[in-house]
Amino acid sequence: MKFLYNLGIKIYWYLILIFSTFNKKAQLFVEGRKNLLDQLEKKINSNNTKVLWFHCASLGEFEQARPVIERLHRELPSYRILLTFFSPSGYEVRKNYEVADWIFYLPIDTKQNAAKFLAVVQPAFAFFVKYEFWHHYLSELKNKQIPVISFSAIFRENQLFFKPYGGFYRAILSNFQHIFVQDSQSLELLKGIGLRAVSIGGDTRFDRVKEIVEQKKDFSIVRTFKNNEFTLVVGSSWSPDLEVVAHMINQFANPIKLVFAPHEIGPSYINEIKKAFSKKKLIFYSEATLENVKDQEILVIDNVGMLSSLYQYGEIAYVGGAFDKGLHNILEPATYGIPVFFGKEYSKFKEAVDLVEIEGAFSVKDKFEFAQKFQDFYSNNEIRIEAGRKCKEYIAENIGATDKIISFCTRELQKLENDNG
Template sequence: MSAWPRYLYTGLLTLLTPLAKKRLEREKVNELSARQRAGHISPCKQEVIWAHCASVGEVLAAEPLLRQLEQQYPGKQLVVTTMTATGAQQVRQRLPEARHYLLPLDLPWNTDRFIHTLNPRLAIIFETELWPNLIHSCKKMLVPVVIANGRLSAGAFDRYSKIRPLVAACLQEVTAVAAKAEEDGQRFVALGLPPERLQISGSIKYDLQLPEGLIEEAEQLKQTWSGRPVWIAGSTHEGEDLPLLKAHQQLLENQPDTLLILVPRHPQRFDAVAEMVREEGFSLARRSQGEEVTRSTQVYLADTLGEMLLLFAAADLAFVAGSLEPIGGHNLLEPAAVGTPVITGPHLHNFTEIAVLLREAGALQEIESSQELPELLIKLWQEPQTTEAMQQAGRQVVAANRGALEKQLQLVQAYLQD
């Protein structure tokens, strides 16, 4: 296949490098961040298994598989790259034995330097991170590339279709794809992946492993709230917080002791959201500052990282954000797995198949706008039999669809055999 699409892409990216560097500066981890973006890293003494996870969501999804690899290959060094600083923090917190680097900017001199120094036995890319020069560098240096938990939404497919020659050339150099659903797999093939390299394995998000003692810790947290009605809005984006706060104000008019746990998706928004909460006249407590939730607290801002499962488990009802705005939704399985009824907005194109399963099982309630939320929350609080049925259905959906972890582990192991 012609290399011209990649040459044109490289030329355009080179011209845009000053803008790209400015954007990436926001994701700085330490004083070595700029060097890592240029592919300058330290070599590992042990043989390397390299995994790339774009950000927090991919790290959380990849964690079960990466933990299995650490256990089964103790003589190899796990290296995890991310695009974001928040992803880096999750790697350090959840996979402390792994070495972390920021992914280099996708220019051939950067990616060649990175792959040559790292010299991995295998590259595992999670979900949908198709970087043409990075994958070409792996191909040149005979490093197998496996896309694990492969996800390609209809929207992403449409965007990639506009640059199909470039994407097709990239997919021709991918060794194998473990797609999470048939629809995702067929989209990879339609974009140029050779069909024989595709495996439909399911999503390892269903193999979510709850940390030991999580439910007990959530119960203890819940007890500090003295039996108040509690709902959580998890992973909110810009444009969603204010409508959700308006909905909470309506709730307070009917149930004055209701508590909202508000969890912005991105740490750089924590302070701005806190200011918004105060400007709207709510009594606020910030978790990052150790502020206690008192009887007068109306909004608890969860401005921390890595606690989403705990907070979902501690709430009575869970609204999963990224769905009021056309973001595409976030992981609906996290509240379902901990037995918290799941509510979402209309924009779910990143989690279509999971939403279908939860919907058909009766584990998901959907709204078209935030204005519908107060009435739905009150209804669910008043109908414990409905919430109990949603709790059971959510857990059953998660349990029934486990198994992708084992399939993807077997695929990866095939490239690690001596």
Template sequence: MRRSLYTALMYLLSPLFILRLLWRSRANSAYRQRIAERFGFGTVSGSCIWLHAVSVGETIAARPLVERLLKEFPQHTLLVTTTTPTGSDTVKRLFGERVKHCYLPYDLPGSLARLLGRVQPTLLVVMETEIWPNLYAACAQRNIPLLLANARLSERSVRGYARLGQLVRETLANVSLIAARGGQDAFHFLQLGAYSERVVVCGNIKFDLQVPAGLVEQGQQLRQQWGASRPVWVAASTHQGEDEMILRVFARLREVLPDLLLIVVPRHPERFDAVARLCADSHFPSVRRSTGSAFAADTAIIVGDSMGEMLLWYASATLAFIGGSLVAHGGHNPLEAAAFGLPVVSGVHVHNFADIFPPLCEAGGAKLVANETELYAQLLMWLQHNNRHQQAGVAAHTFFEKNQGALDCLMQSVRYLMKL
């Protein structure tokens, strides 16, 4: 009865889903393309292993798992679904023709039946936290094992899901195995009604990021072009309201360190133009990566408005700020920066990564700041005291390496479920 009411509501809201896509397409035209896929129509077909990753972050996190699945199950087609155009672009960029790709249909029985009827997966792997009652029920009805991988649940999410009560419990009952990132995440799933015998702790697969061969060298080559002795600050995954603060802090830092170079990388492509205008209005010489403009000796700011180069920016940087944190968004993943041995500074709004930032800060690899004044002070300290900067970078890299191993645990879960 509860799922029936949920389904009825989803069907009633489905016209709004289309309107939302059209609204978002004002900034990104890709949202009004391939709409049929969101209702289960499309050309993807054939038996497969199916992995779902919502957007860019989840897709990048899933990369080690995808590579292992391709290696260990070469006889199986791998389907990777996303819900956003940027996630779709990331799948194509990372995996090319080695995987099939389409959008995940809306959680409507008819839409799901159309896709499942064509692809007939032997296993569904859902990255992180995507609890869809009809999708999970459809898999259970078809005896498709379902693995919730790298599963995470914050206290805020638990409170939200708890309001749905029995519907969430019934949905989690259809999950074959929950591979939680940590003990707290596992406890939260148990609070919502997951079966204890179906919950394991595997760790966070984001620690199993493999730095592509040659990327460090590419970063060093960029440093040579920019000036080998110049300090480079990368402000990664910035959100609206943060870029202005970043530029004000940068202006203050340049008074002390006139050769400092800033790389600003907005989180969302639809903000590239706006951030580029902000940088141009700052009166510092700036270039946009996407234009291929020549880098000049007096260039002070690079706008990282190209997709898929975040690791390259980290490879070429001296230190990193991780955005979505000076505003109340919840923060972003600091581990990619830590993998390159960069000291990390972030705002205090990092609740989406509450399992990572506290131990990373305790290890000495990251600092949290409440405002732009504290951000300026922390960056200046690291930039002026090379020994403390190096200590923080080593601490970040050591923390990253010590927590690897989730991938092997996940693959054990995959092998177990593939035999069911």
């Protein structure tokens, strides 16, 4: 299995090299790793530096890492923070994140790369977020007796770790000093394969969204656009989501405002939006003023960075991705205490499963079901408010994962400092 793992890593790298000749994301993946170890060596002087290393696959995992990073940055100022990403989707968006001292791609997981990387960085503590389980890096960390934890992790019984032939992958998990999982099912799965250094830590994104609400920004243009009318906020939409929402909006007979935030802003999708809402009064945020926005029906957000604060203006939220790309962040709207709608593919997202079960969030299988359910919530304030209350309570009940991780980390770092002198 180790041979197959190493072979798979090499094949993956060669395929990325081929794709990089015509695919922008693959190109960024390759370009970001050129001379990477040399760059690290030039920038990090580990002899005089105590480093906390955080590794995230992409942007979603970064949002889980963020509350831990920022707490440790405040509470342990003598340590510096290295943040690495596997995917361009995370690195390219957060490469200028001001709290981290260094931000890099992670070199591909080979024995040579792992040994060189750790020799250069010499982290005092390592944090792997949610799904990252790299054999060579984790083995090398354990060999060097560098504490490493996984947090906000979640496991399912169909994963290789729990198959009869999954011994190699189970051994990877044994390299962690501790694994903080999100739920009891994950805890039981890991205990079932003999792991004992495991506990329920929860999901740090709950702490992050709490901070977002506390630090939310007010946008006067959006507030003026809303004009105290019933508002639907659509976040992180893709083409299938556009079709679902447009069908409802175009045939809706009652007064309504729509704040529409695409996941990606490109000419092709912008044209799709214009076409889908061609019979409505639509304005883009970049063109909106306090004078011209009030009488518009649809406000399209053609920038990034506003979405987490936009949900405060909604009576209902629709979050995109659950028809093809993968459901985006539903915790942000839920924190504001409004019901959340999304598509049918959500079973891999624990928070979505939980919120659907308690009737705070609602999955729709197609545009017709969304139109009907939206009308029900529009017409009945009582069920809408009750659903929003359930969302807000769910968030409140799950806050606190960051405290558990910080407590464990600071305790272990104190032991290391005591042992070293």
